Structures are given as structure tokens and as C-alpha cells.
Amino acid sequence: MEKRVRFNEDHCKSCELCIGVCPKKIIRLRTELNRLGYHPAFVPDEDQEKCISCALCARMCPDAVIEVFRP
Amino acid sequence: MNPVYTRPKSLTNVVTHYCPGCTHGIAHRLVAETIDELGIQGRTIGVASVGCSVFAYNYFDVDFQQAAHGRAPAVATGIKRVRPESIVFAYQGDGDLASIGMAEIVHAAVRGENITVIFINNAIYGMTGGQMAPTTLVGQKTTTSPFGRDPGTQGYPVKISELLSTVKGAYYVARFSLHNPANVQRAKQGIKKAFQNQIEGKGFSLVELLSTCSTNWGMTPQNALKWLEENMIPEYPLGEFKTGEGE
């Protein structure tokens, strides 16, 4: 399955700005830490199809972590 | 899959030193998107300032000079006068631009230097640990206004966009906010206009971006966006203050 919303999790600082703007509320934080010591944001595989590719998350991300695609 | 949003190629692929949720990152991204869209990466020269954006040169894949505190508009002037064909932008915070660098920004505008200035206003000194900035709001607590900014002894916030809009030599002066996606999108359009102006030789353009400093404001990144919207925008109204040279 190709992902609609992809996170460069190594660069995420878990600021949650993406979570705040996602209209579908499908972005979560991982329980594991990335190498920076943050819980990176991600969209679970099962929720990828709920993404409407609005890219609000990407436009709010201060770390250019998120890329968004449309099927 | 068709790309809707991909990482701008004018950003270097590194983790920034900015705190989680710092809107400097958004501003960087918007500038990089603009550089990409205008196709000017190979001829853009940035000027980093002193403050949190001191390392801006690490994050843009363009030539860069790092300037002394407040002097970025003078450094940008020097670059632009030597290389008028280059696209020169200064990236400055509010301590840098609105306090120690007030003379440099005003006179760059007075001369109508054909440069672009990105001005980050987050109402505080971030890098040095949350001291009062010239843009700090009345009553706002900082480490050097621990009881809230008192206008009786510490004066009132400096409104850079309003001030520069009175300068005849300035071509484009506008203030935007980065607190939500719609405003980020408007800010992007303003930044693009500010660069486009330079390409067309129209002269001095400054874009003020209301930004957050969740670390030194002492709140979560999301609450900081809310605080910005509720407290900064009433003091710093958004909009284009000047489009076109002259009074």
C-alpha cells in the first residue's frame, strides 16, 4: 500500500502541530523514541486511506517532516 | 500517487536546532518553497542574523553570510551592491531587527535597497533565554520583565511594519501570522511577493511574520499558537501596509 501521508520520523520533534490541524484526526505519536529522543508523529497504515491529502499537516510542520500525496 | 506537498529542495536535509513547534521552521520552509517556485536557488544569497536564526545558513541550500547582531540589512546592502543580479534576503528576529538593528533596517528601507527581509516577531529574545524584546507585549512576562512589561519604565511594543510603511523608499511592507494553515498560506503569498518584487527590481520588501516561542513563553507549541492569535494579533494587526513606492 502506498502511503498518502509520509513522515520523515528521524526529523520529527513531536510538537504536535500536525495533530492539531488534521481534520481527520488520524495523526498519532509513536510510543517509541526516535534518535533525537522524541516520539515521532505518524499515521497508522490502517488510517492512511482516511487521509484526504489536504496537506494542512505538512504546511504547519516546522521541521518539513511531512510529505503528502494524492492517489 | 501524485505529490500534494513535498519537501522544498532549497532546504538542506538536516534537523534544525529550533525547539519543537518553533515557527521559525515554518518560515524557513516558506522561504525555501518560494526560492524553489521562483527558480532562483542558484542566484540567491541569504544573510543570517544573530539570535535563534543565527544558524539559518545551515538550513538553506543557497550561499549565505552570517551577519553581526542587527546588521543583516547592511550586509545585504553590501552583497546586493556588488551583485545586483543576485537575489539577496536577510532573515532576522525581533531583537536583532527591531532593537539593536533599528537603524540598519530603517535606512535600508530609506535607500530603497532592492532586497527582501524576513522579519520574525515572536515578542521575545529566544536564543539568549527569554528576555524582553522591543516587541514584547505590555504586561507580558519575560526574564527581564518578570512582573510583566511595564510601559512606565519599559515602554511600548515597537510596530515595525507600521513604522516602515511611513518610509517612502520601502516598496512592500506586510505582516502575516503563522498560527494556522490558512495564515501560513497567506504568509507564503506575501513572502513570494517580497521575492518577486526584488526580481522585478521594485525595491525594498519586508515581510513580518508573527511567530511563537513556546519554550520561552512557557507553553506547549499548540497553546503558543493560540496565545499568538489571541494576544499578538490584536497588538500587531495583519495585512499589507505598503504596496508600491512613495507616500
Next chain:
Amino acid sequence: MSESLLMKGNEALAEAAIRAGCRFYFGYPITPQNEISEYMARRLGEHGGVFVQAESEVSSINMVYGAAGAGGRVLISSSSPGISLMQEAISYIAGAELPCVIVNMSRGGPGLGGIQPSQSDYFQSTKGGGHGDYRLIVLAPATIQEGCDLMATAFDLADKYRNPVMILGDGMIGQMMEPVVFPEVLDAASLPHKPWATTGNEGRERNIISSIYLDPEELDAHNWRLEEKYRKVRENEVRYEILHGDDAEWFFVAYGTVARICTAVIQRLRKDGVKVGLIRPISLWPFPDEAFEKVVDRAKGFLTVEMSTGQMVEDVRLAVNGRKPVYFYGRTGGAVPTPRSVERRLRDMIDGKAPSQTDYFDRVGGAKK
């Protein structure tokens, strides 16, 4: 051979800069060097150059930083208080290793001081001035012709070592008129290529001009790399003149305007059979220690004469290193040592009537009581 022109020092230096390929000048008005700015404002445009009058010395020197970083051949000029204002950026320019030429037509201080000639910026020029471990190459002309010749040298040294170079004159060098011969205007194509400059990164890795190194190990390495560069400058760029080095027993040590006065005194004294000579540092940094090595064995004493309360004399004492006595005579604030007063102090020194070496000659003559 070009014709000889009678020109004021400041204007001649400006013309010399243009002929040396300088196309960018940033300035701010201050006496006694305004003729440099005014000349550049009139003439630089004829050569396709750019003149900017900045809002302050602080801004003008930061324009130099930007312009030098963008690969321009850049000149700035000012006088003592203005040079003080520039010190932060000069430190940045040295730290970021940018080439530029700075003219200081120095005047009396401290503070607002006066507008008359002075040499009281020697420490500021040669020992740092701004913060951090760095050096300026400092060249001190004694005539307008020499100033013009040194202007071309200064630009070349700045590019060669990627370091700011100062031409340290004084109000007298700037204001007086002398005949001067200029070289032809340098062909811009002959200027060195600057692959490190910020010119846009089309087709190459990006260039970054910066002086920040937050990692102590990196800053330490940077500082020692700079020091290695300065060592090469010390080895290769010492400039000086010795008069009567073959037979003199007593030596004046003086630079710039004061060296001219000492030269006049030497002519008179030698008619009386006094074996007196002159060491004239032209590069104040690097200081010409080797000039002293050449004469110290035969010398009976050195008299340093300055328009200061005693600044270069410290470097003279370091060079002589206690082997022979070093005396000092100075006037300040625009008061210029007269040939007569200089001659009298030299005779006092010969006659053993000089004050102790750590003291100084009384300004009204003879040893301080």
C-alpha cells in the same frame, strides 16, 4: 610614465584605490578624511563602481563585510572615533577571513578628542581593536606617494591572506598636498578569482561566510589556523626603512608624519657630525623586529617619537629586548613634535640627560623633573 599630479592626501588615496581595482566604497562622514568619501562619490561611478554613504560607521563597515563576502574589492575610510565604532565588524571580517582595505586618518582621542593629526590609534590598530584573537595588517605611509603605492599593496595583501588591511595615516597625511604619480588603472580581469565568495551556488556547493564556531574544539582549530596565517604574514610582509643604518649610533624610531620630522632633524644633526639614523616601520603589524636586529649591536640608544603618549615604543622595547636603552618622546592631541624639540631630546639622550627609559621626556623639554 604617468604625469606627476599635485594632490591632497585623502583624494590621492581615493584615486589610488580606484586604480588598484577598488569598485566598492562605503563610508560615513567624519573629519579629517571626508575627501576620500567625496572623491569616491564623484569618481567611482565613472568606473562602474558603487559609492554608498551609510547611516553610521557601524552600518558602513557591515556593508563592507557583505560586499567583501560577495567578492568585491572594497574600501572603507574613517577616522579614530569612527574606526572605534567599526571594531565589532572588523573582528567579524577577520574571523570570517574577508579581504578589505580600511583607511584610518587618525585624529586625537580619547573620546571625541580633536580633529588634528594623531598617532594614538597604534594600539587599536596593531593589537586587535575588536574582540578575539585576530590581527590586521597595518601599513603606515609617510608620504602621499607612499600612501598611494601602499594602497595597491594593501588590496593585494588583503586578497592574498583574506584578511583586512589597514592604512594608518593621520590628519596631516590626509590633508596636505604633494606631487604624486599613479599607475594605470588596473584591469579588472587581472583581479584574483574568489571561489569562496557568495555569488550564488549555481553549479557548485554553497559558500558560507561566517565567524561562528560554537564547538570549542572547532573554534580552537579556527584560531590556530588564523594564527598560522598570521605567522606567514610575519615572515613575509614586514616592511620598513632604515636611514643611515651603516654608520648611525643613535636611532630615531618613528612612522608616518613623525618620521618625516625625524628625517629633517637627522639632516641637520649629521651636518654637526652626529651619527644619527632612523628606523621607520612601514608595516606596523607585522612589526619590523628585524630592522632592530640589523643595528642593535652598534646602536647606543633609540629614541621613539610618536604623536601619542607612548604606544609603538612598547613594540620597540620588545624588539630591542633590553639590549640598548629605548627612550620616548611624544606629543598628542594634534600637537606635532617640532624639529627643534625632537633634536633637543636626541641631544639630551646623547648627553646622558634623558629620563629613565620607563619615563618620558617632559613636553616642555629636557628630562621630566
